[in-house]
Structures are given as structure tokens and as C-alpha cells.
Amino acid sequence: MADEHHPHDDQHGSELSEMQLRVRALETILTEKGYVDPAALDQLIENAETRIGPHIGARVVARAWSAPEFKRRLLEDATEAVNALAGFDPVAAHLIAVENTPQVHNIVVCTLCSCYPWSVLGLPPVWYKSASYRSRAVIDPKGVLSEFGVKLPPDTQIRVWDSTAETRFLVVPMRPQGTEGWSEEDLARLVTRDSMVGTGLAKSPGEIG
């Protein structure tokens, strides 16, 4: 990633230990001043690591594939439809679902920063926040898709959604062939994070073994 450092990149080791020190110092200051509760910070991190994630979006998509009435509601008002789904915290706000079809493939980006549907996909991956993705998704979406290994029929229309406001976009990928009669639980296993951003397709039954 051109603009990101990773802790496992040895050449950035000293820089990161400086970051560790600065971050620790800031948390000490904010705690001493009574602005933050470290236990609440722990909880926020635990939420991000375990509670939110693409498994939520995958269940939404699997339901949409299975239940036409739910899909209709999802495409009409995704916030309402997702919040009404049993088993989820009612957390979505300003969520918009866009459907891939044989004619149109949707892909989502935030050119200005990192807007992403956290409530259904969790935190965005590093590539989504990278300068390469943000710069190129709007001018060369086909090149980006080919780097992700996505092959589409040549006459497919590409639709790029730049998330420039608080609205958040969830792509509903096409249901793979050969999944007739599958349970929602099994269908959800085919739905990848990237397929819900538009940089991937749902897996085929053969890919999950």
C-alpha cells in the first residue's frame, strides 16, 4: 500500500514505537483530565473487533436473495429494512442498498476520506482508505476491478458511488448460479466483504467447498 505503514514492516519500527508512546501519553492526559474512561475505550475496541463486521452485511444480502419482499424493502429503505431484521442491534443510519444486475455493476468509494457502511461491514480495510483506491476508483474503476480479479462481461455498465455525505452504500451482489434452495445461512457464506463494496463478486458454491 503506497501510503500506509504496517507494524510488521521492519523499516517503520522506530516510527511506530514513537507512535505507541505518543498515543499512550495522549490517553494518559485525556484520562487524567476526566475526558475519557479507559474501560469505555476498551469496549469500543472490542465492538470494532468482534461485534461489527461483514458477517452482518452477509446476512442482510442472504436474506435479500431469499426473500423478495425483504429485498424490495432493502432497496427502498435499507436503514429501515436492516434495523427491522431480527438479531441485529438497530444501528444503521442513512444506509442505501444498490443492487448488481447482469447489466450494471456497482462499486463504492470515498474519494475524500473513508466513509463506509460500518454498521453492516465493520471498519474499512486499509486498501479502501488508500490513496490508490480513492484516486482511481472514480477515473479507472475497470482497472481497479481487474486488480481485484473481477471479470465482468464487456458490455456491463459500471456505476461508481462516491460517498461524499453521511449516506452509506451497501452493494447487493448477484446471487451465484447453482444455489437454488440454499438456506440463508449457507448463502451468507458466499457473500464476501469485497462483494458488498463492489470490488468483488459473491463466491460460487465451488469456492467454499
Place this chain on the structure above:
Amino acid sequence: MSNTIHDMGGMHGFGPVVAEPHEPPFHSAWEGRVYAMQRAMGFTGMWTIDGGRASLETLPPLTYLAASYYERWFLGLEKRLVAHGLVGDDELAAGRSLRPGLRLNRKLTLEDAKTPQYLRYDRPAAAAARFKPGDAVRTRNLNPTTHTRLPRYARDKRGTVEAVRGCHVFPDSAALGAGDDPQWLYTVAFAARELWGEDADPAIRVSIEAFEPYLIPA
């Protein structure tokens, strides 16, 4: 500032997009702490989400490009805490608190953190929406020195309103601490050729979420 390095749509030279298999939510413990401090301090209501974005966008361009995502968050948070008088530069240098904190309107508790907090930005409208789906519009050629959500590549371009998304807090005003100033929000789609010239692929369309003050009838 709006014409700064964060506005990356359409730039060349950043190389291929490289995805990391099995990427964890955080690559190091400090990233999680920065994420959580940012969320907790945002909860206090001392600044708006748009004020937060503006503090990232006004980092020096070389700093912005050289920093990782959570390094940027950290630098923006430090800057905002100092600007709002919540933390002193001397305290950042000392690595500890040197005086009592200011009184906050609210503080994120453990209970709050257990309940996912998603803020809503839709607001009652003061007037009817000026545009409707199907309307031809042109984006204005705006170059404010303050925060905006109208990217450079989509200024002074002809597009079509596809959807009315309701009336929302206007980031350009909210970032300045000038209140919600609610405005109608639209999905406006452009042909790639309108944005990138006649050599662009006719099969590509790009949409932005455009606030009404960005738009004029075409």
C-alpha cells in the same frame, strides 16, 4: 481548505490497489486506542464530524501523505484537542496533565460504549426540495478555503439528479461551527465522459452525494 491533498478523486501516480488477505481490524494496539479516543471525544459534542474531517484535511500535505490512516486520526485529534482548549501543547510535550480538565457536556461511559451509537444527520427541511429525480443539474464551480464535500473532479459538471436523500446537516457550515444549516441532499450521477473527457469509457457513470447549494439547474 478544500483544494488540499485529501481530495484525491482522479489523481494519478499512487500505484495499484493492494489488498491484504485476512486483514485484522487494527494492525497494532495503538491504532485501536486512537480509534477509541477519537470516537469517545467525538461523543462529547465539542466538535462536529465535519469539524473533525476538516482537521484531517488541513494537515500539511506531506504529513497527510506520509502518515498511515490512524496516524492521521491521531494528528487530527491532537490538533482539535488543542484548538478547543481541552489539552495544552505543554501537556502534549510533558505527556501528562498539568491542569484540571474542562467541564464536558457529556462523557462516553462504559454503558454508552456497550450500545452502538450511530448519529443521524437528517434534519427537518425549512423549504421544499428544489430538484427532483430526472432533473438536469450543473455543479457549481466552488473553491472555498474552508471544508466542503464537493470534490474537485465533480465541480462545474453537468449531471442528473437520481434521488432525493432528504434534508441533512450541511458539512460546509457545520465544519465552521456555524450550526446545522440543513440542506437537501441528492444523488447526482455523471457520465464518465463529462468528468474525464471524451476518451473516457461510455459504460461508466459516477455519482456523488450533492447538497443543494452545490447545484444549479442545467
